[in-house]
Amino acid sequence: MAATPAPTVRISADHARRLALRAQGLLGQPDRRAGARGVLRLLGAVQLDTISVLARSHELVPYARLGAVGRRPVEEAYWGHGTAFEFWSHAACILPIEEWPLFAFRRRANRAKGRVWGHPVSEQVYAQVVDQLRAEGPLTSTGLGGAKKTAEWWDWSDTKIAVERALAFGDVVVTRRRGWKRVYDLAERAVPGELFEQDPSDAECLERLVAQAGAALGVATRADLMDYHRLKGAQVDAALPASGLVPVAVEGWSAPAWADPAALESEPRGRHRTTLLSPFDSLIWDRPRTERIFGMSHRLEAYTPKHKRVHGYFAMPLLAGGRLVGRVDPAREGATLVARQVSLDGPRSVPALAEALREAATWVGCSDVRVERLDDEALRPELEKLLG
Template sequence: MTAMPTAPTPSPVATLSADEARRIALRAQGLLGAPDRRGGVRAMLRHLGSVQLDTISVLARSHELVPYARLGAVGRPAVEAAYWSAGTTFEYWSHAACILPVEEWPLFAFRRRRYRERNHLWGQQVDEATYQGVLARLRADGPLTSTELGGAKKTADWWDWSDTKIAVERALAFGDVVCAERRGWKRVYALAERAVPAELFHAEPTDEECLRTLVAQSGAALGVATRADLLDYHRLRPEQVDAVVADSGLVPVEVVGWGPAGATAAAWADPAALAAAPRGRHRTTLLSPFDSLIWDRPRTERIFGMLHKLEAYTPKHKRVHGYFAMPLLAGGRLVGRVDPAREGRTLVARQVSLDAARHVEALAAALREAAAWVGCDAVRVGALRDESLRPALEKLLDS
């Protein structure tokens, strides 16, 4: 990739308090104000720009929890239909493995070109005959899973991929193949030239054009963001953001309290986010650890004062908050954590912690709503960090 010149940073147009920045971020993420259900899940995805995928399913998979947090108890079949309808989305490497609106296909041309220049995927090589064989199968037989292509793995080891799996994932990274559907959580691979609308498939913006648009989109989804936040949203490199941010349409601001030891920090804001003060009703909900409001741990700590870590891959005896602890959002703040599970038609809060007793009502409301959404008709509370809260919590859950 050709190096791009870095534009000088202009003077800040506004100084925001940490509280103002927090509310701007919440509104930008669709978690402050009345839920905008116009366009439903697809409109939410277009605004966020990226929804992370993950294999873990407790209440539901993470990509289902993201619209639930913003839109309320939208039906899970409707969520899946919105994500996997032909020609509307695709999967690619953004913040991580993410589902993206198909309109963003041209914007990741810079990343596809980089993968092609490297000519390998995560250091794994595959012979050209296997690569072309995969493309020929998809051309002849239409969309297929890796199993249908010949098998995903050589052994039971997670990353011991077959040559066919390496080839098709390489084709996905290069843009010859696209995943626009899942069957039983398996990727369904199709030729990109058939699955992506022609006007998008043939668009080839420059690296600079891709990056400028992605930085602007990230800023709009975050509301107000530091340079590090903009880097993290689509996992861009510092020199990539530095070269385009001043020309992205975002405006420089300062945020009091975002710097080290409470100092003022430089940031960038979406001009629309500064046009009107964020007001409205706060959403009370449980958040997936992979939700874009909190997927960047340093940003989460800076905005909400919560140091949150996914402990699914931490040995059980070393976990503090549980396997899939979901932060509780209430009143525009993160006020506790719940590690959920399901046993038949009972939602089990295996481990619960709250910052203060005044949040018990919000916790009960979030648990009841989540239970109803996943088809449970009862809630049981397991370990409660402050046992003095149990009588009030169980009374609210039973009412």
């Protein structure tokens, strides 16, 4: 690890928390005119996941910041208009199309490895896939000849392996989905020419990605910066001096931190959002950072055996007043939003919970809300009164 310069600024843990909220679009007046596309550009990455409870996670992220934004505008902000693409960042993510050049370092590294997750594929099949896309235009893996050899999810066909390899190398890009299936196209055709032709060095890519992560996080440790786009420690260390981020000391944080200098120029104040957060939301997707900033130890339990779950299948943290004050495990039954399990910090958080549940219900087209398990049943009378 490179030597860390002495911090030029010292801030409180509370200030750091508010910087993080503002950087993530959850403190201050949201830019509704920019919509979901503006949220994507602000965050730099929105994680994708197949789980759909109230909605898929990539829909929940702009909802958390903008309120009941229409679901169609969210989809249009991501796919089909040349404004975004899919690639591996924090995980499988939607990224603003402007970031295409910044992931050249990862595409080059993938090409040097020559494989996709250990799967070999012949050059002949690879060439056939690229030629078919060139001749026929954008296609799903089914249109290319099939995604799987058997019904097993992992048993990819040679065609699927080849197109995913082409995606990892940058010969192919995904800029939209059809029925949740990736639609592949040639990068040279789908990526705007002025972006496709850029070829920044690995060092330039990493410097700009570290700067972008720092801006999206507000204030961050080295580990935070590594996690945002899943960079290696040595990559972050090399990029930090030219990133423009400045070293800061945060009260109570054991590790050195860096901040976006623009974020330090003004006090983070404004309207707080009251909302339920996807477990894959970039505000909380990093568990150590979430615990450090908000004091909440939170994990997704969807892949935990049911009898071992503590907070539920898709427990969504409740954000209110700039703090995480509870969790809700939601579901839908017809026109009813069901809170299968709810935990709260205390009675002061009941109005925020009722507000968040009502807004979420309206957004997904539910007219009623039902709370099943409430960890503190003494809070039920007030909650049901507010839910009315």
